[in-house]
Amino acid sequence: MPHYRIPPIPGNSRQIQTDPLPALPTPCLLLDPVKMDRNLARLRERMKALGVSLRPHLKTCKCWEIAARMLPAPQGPATVSTLREAEFFADHGVRDLTYAVGIAPNKLDRVQALHARGVDIAVILDSLEQAQAVAARSRTAGRAIPALIEIDADGHRAGINASDRERLLALAAAIANGGELRGVLTHAGASYHAHGVAELERAAEGERAAAVEAAATLRAAGHACPVVSVGSTPTAHFARNLEGVTEVRAGVYVFFDLVMARLGVCGLDDIGISVLASVIGHQRGKGWILTDAGWTAMSRDPGSGNHDFGVVCDLEGAPYPDLVVREMSQEHGVVALRQRSKLALPELAVGTQVRILPNHACATAAQFERYHVLAPEGTIASEWPRFQGW
């Protein structure tokens, strides 16, 4: 089972004495490795059944110990959202990367430095200016920079329309004039706002169809277009057919979060990270419990826009019914019952510790320098470092 290795414990991860949770400084970020492994196995099996490769996105974890469990093989493939991620994972031996944010010409130096180290990193682009910059740099360096054309499947962000044949072929020709046209890439980001299974399945099919249409146009014009890359965690879990697709990208599935639970991609019990917080006060007249997990810990990601910032659980991870983070300041969280709840506020004395499930795992994890990894007996087995920056 090469995909399901025991994670390495490299030199920079700290093995600590198994501390019970109440001994931990708060706020801190807890990781449940059993849930994480279950989430990883689920998508891995799904992709295998659909016959496509998985190129996991490492922007969610930003941690080698976790990436090592996500990667199909130690050398990759993987997706990154910053060049800092690319450089970090290259330092750990990853050799097959896609930098899935539109390339700025002033970043090509760092891309080429990675190529010089033997890392095959592809960039993405959706404009003639970018394509010309990539081709010009490729010619100067005498080494083709691989580039994918970004396709806009759903209007949510970047990319060109798959049916805009003229623009697609102009970009392809500009890249091929010195660079390497690696293929096409799309991301159905609008799927994060879908309602119900039918909409998720439509988003997945829309993503597939857009990428496959663009690839067909390029191939008909004589371009090889070896890569047809699609993906988002929701569409990866709801695609019924991936014909014509060569790889799927997904990142947040490693942890899942409240946005994914609302979409029906996972259950609350699948969410692999939580913020450990301490109760620091009460405003009983208002029904508020104050904790030390403010926005420096939770981030201010609005999630599905329901105006809450997290679901509050006990130390075993069981949600207190209707108890959510209602508001935050820098180092304060205001915990209260959901609007219109008919329940009573639980009695949580000052010093009580709670675990808070995040709206958006990428955003909450980004606020921390490390994961505290839970052991089965409810203690902390180790700390795994995270990095930030660009």
Added chain:
Amino acid sequence: MPHYRIPPIPGNSRQIQTDPLPALPTPCLLLDPVKMDRNLARLRERMKALGVSLRPHLKTCKCWEIAARMLPAPQGPATVSTLREAEFFADHGVRDLTYAVGIAPNKLDRVQALHARGVDIAVILDSLEQAQAVAARSRTAGRAIPALIEIDADGHRAGINASDRERLLALAAAIANGGELRGVLTHAGASYHAHGVAELERAAEGERAAAVEAAATLRAAGHACPVVSVGSTPTAHFARNLEGVTEVRAGVYVFFDLVMARLGVCGLDDIGISVLASVIGHQRGKGWILTDAGWTAMSRDPGSGNHDFGVVCDLEGAPYPDLVVREMSQEHGVVALRQRSKLALPELAVGTQVRILPNHACATAAQFERYHVLAPEGTIASEWPRFQGW
């Protein structure tokens, strides 16, 4: 002029070759030290005229090079929002600190470790449980932990009502049973949502009156209550009278931001930090310019809730009229004209660099590992490191 020293360049700040801005990797955080110094001088002069001490809050900057300019003297006083801040600034010689977030009993070990190092750090509290924990720990250690009672001036977060004499005296008695009752502290956080000068002046007077009332109650009962601490950046700049107050706390005034500009506390031209970003694409049909400053750079702080995440400026720092950050994902910013703007979108080619003023300086700065400090000639003079965590 002891308050206006040239900042030290300690060993951990990196002097770099003076690079023009377009050579910088993006996104990065620019600091204009001339605006910062002007902001600091303004509040310093104001406090001097009102006859009170300033206890600057270091949670905004989290940087020694900046703190050194904010502090009235190298040893303090200062305010912090985490024990990591307290420990970091203690390492740099600060000896007079208030940890202005309600104390959790499991954090008293670290407070006492600071006392053992000769750092006078006071905690704040608003419950009997906390007061009893502080007193019990003080007795065990044979050294009184100083504590301030948090007063709720405006209902926005923590603290007890200044007119709740019974609770106030019960807390004071519980603290004094081994601990040290240092005084009272309040923060008019609701002032961030004020409209107009009259409301700001009322918020400032409400903050003063609440703290002074609580102090009078304590003194009438025989408690010394030497410290009467108030503060927020808006009230510090609009208080007309601080009679009875011994110190004012403020933090975001060091940089200011769009929330403070909307309140009228500063102008856009006073905002001392901005995020340098690169244009990475366009969706011309939608009027969108895409940049590489997503929420990992800007944070998702909603500011004044106008649904924008930053004001977009040119490299000299002049705002493009009506141009704002409309939406973000992890590493993408969607820049567009304000809703209902009648202007034309400026032509910003891929690779163009822009500077983005933040909604909330504390939240945006918290996303970065360092400040890139601007030199008068529009180059970068040095990098000043920031820290994060708890």
